[in-house]
Amino acid sequence: MGLIEKKLFPGKKAEDIPALAKAETEPTIVPFFADHQIMVEPYELYQRLLRERPVHQLGETLVMMNYADVSAALRHPDVSSDDQHGVGQQAKIASGELPQNLIDTLGQRSFLHRDPPDHTRLRGVVSEMFTPRRIERLRPIAQQIVDEVLDKAAPRGEIELVEELAYPLPIKVICTMLGIPAEDHLGEVAWKRSQLCCDFEAPAGAGACLSYSAGVQDEMTLYFDRQIAKKRDNLGDDLLSVMLEAEARGEITTSEINDTCRLMVVAGHETTIGLIANGMLALLRNPDQLQLLRDKPELAASAVEEVLRYDSPIQFTRRVAAKDLEINGTRVGKGTPIMLWLASANRDPARFPDPDRFDITRTDNRHLEFGGGIHYCLGAPLARMQGEVVFTTLARRLVNPQLVQDPPTYMPEAVHAINDMALTFTPEPASALA
Template sequence: MSEDTLFSEVLNPANRADPYPIYARLRENPVSPQRDGIVVVSTHAAIRSLIFDPRLSSEDLPPSHRPRTGNPLKDWLLNPIKDRIATAHRPLIFRDPPDHDTLRSVVMREFTVARVLALKQRVVRDVDALIDACRGRDEVCLVEDLSYPLPVAVICDMLGVPEVDEPQFQRWATQLATALEPDARHDEASRHKTVAAFDAISGYMRALIREKRRRPGPDMLSALANPITTKPGPGGKAAMGDFDLISTAILLLVAGHETTVNLITNGMLTLLRHPHELDRLRADPERAPRVIEELLRYEPPVHFRTRKALGTIEIAGHTIRKGAPVILLFAAANRDPARFADPDRFDPDREDVQHFGFGGGLHYCMGAPLARIEAEIALVALSRRLIAPRLLSDPPPYRPGASLRGPERLGIGINGIAARST
């Protein structure tokens, strides 16, 4: 591997199980131009200096472009209009200020601490029910049996999405997640699949929002679809237009479970690889917050995000030229020895864990409090209720994506299921 092709090795599925040696090589050059024009930023200090830099834009997705259908009406009139709307109303993680800030403030007005805490008992019940369903078996697949169904049920509850509709959007969500993968963005076939998935889930959300306006409930989507006032400014509350509301609802639904699946699965995999820490968590559940923060550093659910340079940026002795695509390699920064002592060691007793497990800056993950609650409850219950858990294969098979990195399956052998904790 030459230095200017290292990031292509990060994207190579053959390295999905352990990309950290490649990250270590990338950190040798904090700002690393690649042969394909991408600039990879990989050290903690360099990323920290860039995450608030207004010259680094999140509006880096290629314009929406629907494939030709052979129907002149669609190809020359309807689809170009749809493409313009889709490009102008991206989900807020692909938007810059002021649009990003306006949309985020509307979401955070409803994504309250009280709403998140109200779900805590629901999470406890769901985790116990999912573990109970594994009784009588000598092995479980953590992804299928808990890591996936739990956050899906929780985000559906919070948004007011009927849980029976979950099988419809599972396939859509998997395809939409490829928007975070640089190689998939520029693959024509993948882009067409993503457009089709976005159109399908947009249609679903449009119908659901209409229903929320006819029959609003206590859920978050009802609140966003029926703001108390649409008058912006002092004394009023900004509201979203329908196109932004649809893209925001899609973002909340997809991001609300995709990253949490990885956090729980990576967490249990790490604990099974460190049985002493699993035993400590079982004996002392109050350690859970420390365990989660170290997991977010050590095995984060999101490894990198993409940006675009709006101007020339001088950093760490290097120049990022205007227009260059930029990779913020958060997972490499999380193991930067210049920031963390013995960074490749999993140590929940580590102090001052200022990680990028939920990103950073303007785009810090809105759902971080909910993800922490779900992961803490799930990992404590798994540590206490799975009897003699052990990995059936290590490394396990991984999902295709390099950005949203996590096992596709995690087989765990068990000697039974213990009773629920009182």
């Protein structure tokens, strides 16, 4: 039994655990994908797969684990982000396996799941709101939110990092950017984090996950229909107003505005939660790096990049071959689903020296966490800005921070996503809060 098996399943043999027994002869990420215990600490497994099966087929799905292949696939012009090209989805629709109400939702796709020319058109409508100048205008807002959270926590000497900071911060920032009430998402309609983790645009699968995803999509669609109607008579300097002005010029439809709003809330939320939680965990486990950031806050941007590489908030992404093609010598048939494992690519020793070392001074840190090519994450600058604000402020203000539990609790229904992370620290004296 390997090291990861011994750490996660003490006293058991590999043959007692079906996923591990299978991997003894045929290692692949997929048997581990839904295994919560293993995905809490997956990186030793990734190193094994990078050595033994960096590219492999499992059923109809092609799995790619290493940096060179994942990077090439992300940038390949015939690798699509629209899973309606997939043979699996086409077969399910043809066979009647997918009910009509779920088939109908497949048309409600944001530009995240579209290809050119629609992708180019829709992304172009909102891209002006993600320029460096626009993002910097949100930095004081993010700083104020972080400071207010820490002001409340300071006298207690403790904070639940996810619930009190990592969850509300990106919701408030993206709602400010959109021009919609943040309190809705933190109060009355508060979509649970498990809902936002779910693929909010119904995937090609079937069963409970697909039905749940479609239900979340329906809730969000109705909410944004109301917000769009309100905003029409009250345009301002915000993203929703920009889209409504583009609608008046015939560049986007009302339905597409709703699709984009849903994307912005979900995509602008989950990656940033993971960035904050994973980053603070890495800093606390590497106190020399936390001290370095405390001494040199100018390293904040570099620290954010290293967190994204070292413990990627989004562990994988899906693509599909739009036609017969080849990726670094691997032939891929038209309609083949492709699973691109970003987190293992970001730990590939062929690309990153000493990849399992957390080093906020690392140079040439071109990780793949935000994707690549035309689908490179539009919101990357927004997530980076929030990470910089959080890490520098926590490093400066938290004296002797300690994890209450290591490892923290991870979400059972998500892939490597921290659910809660309690910290203690030396309380700030009242004079420091004045």
